[in-house]
Amino acid sequence: MYRALNFNAGPAALPEEVLKEAEKSLLNFGNTGMGIMELSHRSKEYQAVHDQAITRLRRLLAIPDDFEVLFIQGGASLQFSMVPMNLLGKDQAAHYVLSGSWSEKALKEADKIGETVISASSKDQKYSFIPKYSQDEIPDNAAYLHITSNNTIYGTQWQSFPSNKKTPVVADMSSDILSRPLKVDQFDLIYAGAQKNLGPSGVTVVIIRKELLKRSSEMLPVMLNYNTFANNNSLYNTPPTLSIYLLSLVLQWAEQIGGLEQIEKANEMKAKMLYDVIDESEGFYIGHAHKNSRSRMNVTFNLQSEDLSREFQKQAKEAGFVGLGGHRSIGGCRASIYNAVPEHHVEKLAAFMKAFKNNN
Template identity: 60%
Template sequence: MSTTTKRAYNFNAGPSALPLEVLEKAQQELVNFNNTGMALMEMSHRSKDYEAVHNDAVARLKALFSIPDNYEVLFLQGGASLQFTMIPMNFLTPETTASYVLTGSWSEKALKEAKLFGQTAQAASTKENNYRNIPSLEEIKFNDTDAYVHITSNNTIYGTQWKEFPTTGEVTLVADMSSDILSRPVDVSKFGIIYAGAQKNLGPSGVTVVIIRKDLLEKANTNIPTMLKYTTHADANSLYNTPPTFGIYMLGEVLKWVENKGGLEAIEKQNEEKAKVIYDAIDNSNGFYYGHATPESRSLMNITFRVTDEELEKKFLAEAKEAGFVGLNGHRSVGGCRASTYNAVPFEACQALANFMVEFQKNNQK
């Protein structure tokens, strides 16, 4: 791949854009990794060459995300959707309740899985408002005896994002951060468990990152299948069975790219700038475009909006596709438009989309 190759303006919600530099390096190393005469995908996950890649990815994630020493970093499979099951299976006991904050489709799915294993409750919900906002911290209700409180930090379908996280005291706070992990600094110590599918900001699909406090491992249910125990993977450095080796390699390369960009503070600033140019195009359109999320809950990762007229919206999406913009259709469950501006989406792509939006409005204003 050459840097002169024309790249699409990739706004896919996931799998999503990867940094061009990472893709090019992977291309260079694909056939002969580290002078082994093999692709990394071909070598044993017990080999020293792969072990170095694996451990380096763990170390870089810990450093970048400022993960305290009393946490384990796991590389699992099954996506965030399997975590919907593993969390209650490991931590929801007959005498406790798991509380869920509903802010979109994925938190609904997480709650649905938890109900299979025990008592659940809704700590808060914005469903009546069609998930246009994140609940205020004052709205969140749970009991001190709850097994955990579960939130979804960013909602890809509805375009909302938590700006401040609840403080849950002795109750474990669990977060699905699939679509905004590593997009900004986060105080990991507020959480007992953070989990994320890699395919938004971390790398290709196939890897699931779990960050879990070590004391929780000691309390986890042991009477469950081996592969569904967090302790199985923590005790084996995520190498109990064959891990997604190439995905973990790519994740490590993405982490290096984030480091080279200046770390999470710099990445957050870039993400704010990228989102602003598109939100400005919406806000300055006098209603030609209008957002789904309320301004105070707007996501920096998924910008959801509609065009004032349904036929114009179809025309907008068709012309955008012709102009090289990929992935702007909203989720099938809600329709509309969505621009996913994850870490690897360059500012130039966001500026190009904003310019296109302004020009489309100019040519189609009634």
């Protein structure tokens, strides 16, 4: 069967093995006579799927016991609001590091809830690098420090994370969770929309230190309170059952191919292929991100003119490549090379880029 050369930023490519396994369950899951999406979320069959997804995530990421794993709907965009609603106290300020459009949106929502502070920003440099911030300037009573670990639009990524923190660290990891080993206990809350590396759209994973759950006010709407999900194993209402099933299959696939260490090596190799083409093109391809901030998930670049960029995308589409246009807010080109994008697809893109340069 034909499979597109899929470089979409999200929803993104899923492992072919996962899709084939899921296909078997669409009509008859576990001899129930029902498809996986038809099962009651209160059934023992679905309960096993749900619990297995949590177990696999805990195992892959080595999540400590003092953290809860929650499945929430609404995407990372809802977390922009839920984080300050649950964690931002009356006489506190939430600190944000601005490294791209998604951190801007997170800040905008927090501004509606309480006091915020911009601890660092690279906006004046078109978000071409991860800004440095001073931990000494964050007061002891700060509610939390919010970062976005990978910036899909601008192609930048944190290479290392805050340490020796005085305040809780919250990270939006929607676009690079599961792409490399992670010390979960460096953070206090991690959230991630699934549609990049974890699975399909429809479910958002929240990993939260149990101690932080005490901050959530009982006056919050029930579906905006983290305790609702923590106290009910994320089954207070009907969860996105199909998305969670597929997420569990993706986690199983990640374990089978060697876990996060092996995935990191593959991601490094794929990113190097494309960055080498950019760096060796003598200015034909112009990378957006500074080299010390480059993302392994989203390779962003421009060509020497808009006309050339349009021609590149036109010919790429004719050659079978999908999703190489830059985000509508900044234009240019972008190749999203998440975990499930096969290495040979990236090899084909690198070869196409070299050929296009030689012909133009």
